[in-house]
Amino acid sequence: MLRIIQQFIIIFLLILSLAALPMIIEVNSAENKLEWNFEQLPKIYGSFISEVSKGSLGSYQLGTQVREIEQDIGDNFLTSLKVMLIGVNASIIISLLFGIFLSRFRLTKIFNFFINILAAIPDFIIIIMSMILAVKIYRWTGIRVISLRPDAGALNTWFPTLLVAIAPTLYLFKLIAVKYFQTSSEDYIKTAVAKGMSLNYINFQHVYKNIEPFITAELVKVISLAIGNLFIIEYILNVSGITKFIFQSNEIQPIAIGLFAMLLISAIVYVSVRLVFYLFKRGFIYE
Incomplete structure (x- = not known):
């Protein structure tokens, strides 16, 4: 049972890390290199858990419209x-x-x-x-x-x-x-x-x-x-x-x-x- 919980936590953190890549990766045009902002991860995890705990999956933008995820x-x-x-x-x-x-x-x-x-x-x-x-x-x-x-x-x-x-x-x-x-x-x-x-x-x-x-x-x-x-x-x-x-x-x-x-x-x-x-x-x- 403990092993299943550990695997679930690892998968949860891994998926959120993949989803957060657009935010934690920045292009430093002055030095022509990529910068990784891993300090953003705890905030991202907390924001996602907080949104889900409210009973909402959040929203997304489709063209000029902002739609609720649970509707689609x-x-x-x-x-x-x-x-x-x-x-x-x-x-x-x-x-x-x-x-x-x-x-x-x-x-x-x-x-x-x-x-x-x-x-x-x-x-x-x-x-x-x-x-x-x-x-x-x-x-x-x-x-x-x-x-x-x-x-x-x-x-x-x-x-x-x-x-x-x-x-x-x-x-x-x-x-x-x-x-x-x-x-x-x-x-x-x-x-x-x-x-x-x-x-x-x-x-x-x-x-x-x-x-x-x-x-x-x-x-x-x-x-x-x-x-x-x-x-x-x-x-x-x-x-x-x-x-x-x-x-x-x-x-x-x-x-x-x-x-x-x-x-x-x-x-x-x-x-x-x-x-x-x-x-x-x-x-x-x-x-």
């Missing part, structure tokens, strides 16, 4: 949460399907070839190329694939969800493919094959059970990859997500609230993935 954060939070939940869970399902359960089909070889090409391209370039392709599709067919309007509804969320899922899928599929190859060479797999067990049974009851711990151990990295892309995607595609409070303000309060909300989204996505694994094992895996 709900919809923005749900938008980012939906993109992350669907994107990360879809990437895990796709990686498991092609990495284990459909690995023997020719379609998987095509998918693997496509993944190898994308893995050599930086995520930012993939996002830009995807936007260009979406514009080309609209010119060729008249079908609108994306919309840069924040009020476009599903048209403004499904494409960002697709882009968020790319990086986790690239990472997970390669990991699962390697672990599948290593596990398939184990003696207990060879014994199961020699006994005439079906390939589906072996994949479910032996291969998956031994690969799942590796996926669980890499979940934090998978979610961090998705979060990193979410920052880029919401900014470029003008999605009204939680990163709006981080990018459109240089004040501590909205930036800190946005970072805390992003941390909460990561925790919810992590729990959702673990829940999917638990339900899958309860329904298909014999313990």
Whole structure:
């Protein structure tokens, strides 16, 4: 319990320190160097805690308007949460399907070839190329694939969800493919094959059970990859997500609230993935 409290305090102070960077860093134009005003940190911590203790999340400036954070954060939070939940869970399902359960089909070889090409391209370039392709599709067919309007509804969320899922899928599929190859060479797999067990049974009851711990151990990295892309995607595609409070303000309060909300989204996505694994094992895996 004490360790959890210590971790919570460290994370709290770290997030506020990140949010306070615009205030504690100054440019000394006379000497052409950066100056760090760490003495401002205690005041920043106290101001944030005082504002929250009053039951208010504070305010932020949107153009010429000053708006209350609690009035807007709900919809923005749900938008980012939906993109992350669907994107990360879809990437895990796709990686498991092609990495284990459909690995023997020719379609998987095509998918693997496509993944190898994308893995050599930086995520930012993939996002830009995807936007260009979406514009080309609209010119060729008249079908609108994306919309840069924040009020476009599903048209403004499904494409960002697709882009968020790319990086986790690239990472997970390669990991699962390697672990599948290593596990398939184990003696207990060879014994199961020699006994005439079906390939589906072996994949479910032996291969998956031994690969799942590796996926669980890499979940934090998978979610961090998705979060990193979410920052880029919401900014470029003008999605009204939680990163709006981080990018459109240089004040501590909205930036800190946005970072805390992003941390909460990561925790919810992590729990959702673990829940999917638990339900899958309860329904298909014999313990």
